[in-house]
Amino acid sequence: MQVVRVSDGGTVTVAEVLALPVLVRGLPKILAGHDRLDRHVRWVHVTEWEHPASALRGGELVLTTGFGFPNRLEEWAAEFADIGAAALVLELGRRFQEAPYELVAACRARGVPLIVLQRGIKFVDVTQEVHAMILTGQVRTLRAAQHVHDTFTALSLRGAGADEVVRAAATMTGRAVVLENLAHQALICAPGEAMVEDALNRWEERSRVTPSPTERTEVCGQEGWLVTAVEFRGQRWGRLAMLPGSTAEQRFHTDHVMVLERAAIALTLSRLTHETRWEEQAQRDALLDVLEQRHLSWRDTRTKITALGVPTHGRRLAVVLVCAADRDALLDKLRARLEGSALVGDLGERGIGVLLAYREPGGWRPLATDISELAGAPVYVGAEVGELSEVARSAAEAEQIADAVPPVGPAAVHTIADIGLPQLFYSLRDDPRVQAYAERQLAALLAYDQDHGTDLLTTLRHYLASAGNKSIAARRSHLSRQALYQRLHIIEDTLRADLESGDCRAQLHVAIAALDAQRARHRPGRA
Known part of the structure; x- marks a missing residue:
């Protein structure tokens, strides 16, 4: 598992400090730790002590003129690195005209950012501005935490569905957020500022190589997903994943973690208060997306359906309608029997709808026969089509057949060829x-x-x-x-x-x- 450190929203980085005008005026030059400038600065400490580590707790930006440096700079740098200080800023011109070679070599060896100021500045101005930035960030984090709390509490109190919760998480962060079950089926996707296809393309394959976090929430896998577990009645049900914004925007912050964890809690509450299972709702919504053509693009629709475990690319498609007295029991049977080859959903007055996806022409026949036998009732099969954009025509034909053939009688499969004069008048x-x-x-x-x-x-x-x-x-x-x-x-x-x-x-x-x-x-x- 690749675990990436999550940024603390209440701190600033060494790079951000170096960009402040008060430090820019000192003509800063980086001599060591060029790749460690993303370290977080917890506080600023000014010292001329020979052994300053005793006054440090880690995360400090240390400002010094070097008057208190000991003779053995290698040991001093090692002590400085062990305490976990963020960076060392040395002002030249008072004791040193250039940085001591031993200090530069020791900082490079220890991975400690070393910055020299080639022009003198007031350290008090630096501490004032940096501390103001840190405190402002901490206040912003507290306000963000309150906003996150209020948002998800309101959603839970009014009984919001899982799709609203996931969409809220994506809206608040601008990142794609996906709810998946243990079978790595993407049930709900809120793409944020990304495209649905980018978020869900090859979802199952990518998800299976992204391990679950060992702790509550971690950044995992080669793609760097922020992942947290979703539980139901004390058992792990699935997980919620937040995807990086882009290749250049891989880092997550504490507010992202906060949003994802609160969303996971809201999802658990939603599951407790809603009878419809998320898998059922996801399949029904995807089925309606196709039948009612309520989508932005067929490519996105195909990607979403594939992420649910039903590949449609290169498949033949047909819509089946069936009516049954005990719909809930039949829905469970159909999903178990047709897993991986069909979307199944309750379409209300139209009955139970099934979108079959199969490889060979005419492959709907054995599947439709199985559906009829499971239902113990007639089923109505629309035209076989080759594209998702044509599925609405298949559904319309299936409804035409259902309107023409009475639902009574033994299990049977009816197609448009069965519509004669009696069926027409029916x-x-x-x-x-x-x-x-x-x-x-x-x-x-x-x-x-x-x-x-x-x-x-x-x-x-x-x-x-x-x-x-x-x-x-x-x-x-x-x-x-x-x-x-x-x-x-x-x-x-x-x-x-x-x-x-x-x-x-x-x-x-x-x-x-x-x-x-x-x-x-x-x-x-x-x-």
């Missing part, structure tokens, strides 16, 4: 024009059956289904031919129709199909 069963047509054609016959206790409608249905063949109609109706002739004669008189006419039979056939559709049971959960 889909139009609530259209007042269709209702009016069926009433206009059959009202007299329905009234006759009701008044006389007969069932001439069934006789007419069998006759029309037999294409006017009376022998077949009599056999289907379990009637003698003479009895059938008598009933057909009554039907003709009642409807004032000529059943020998092909046009008349076609009109009545359509009317009966429309009437049957109106009498069919409504789909569960549908209007």
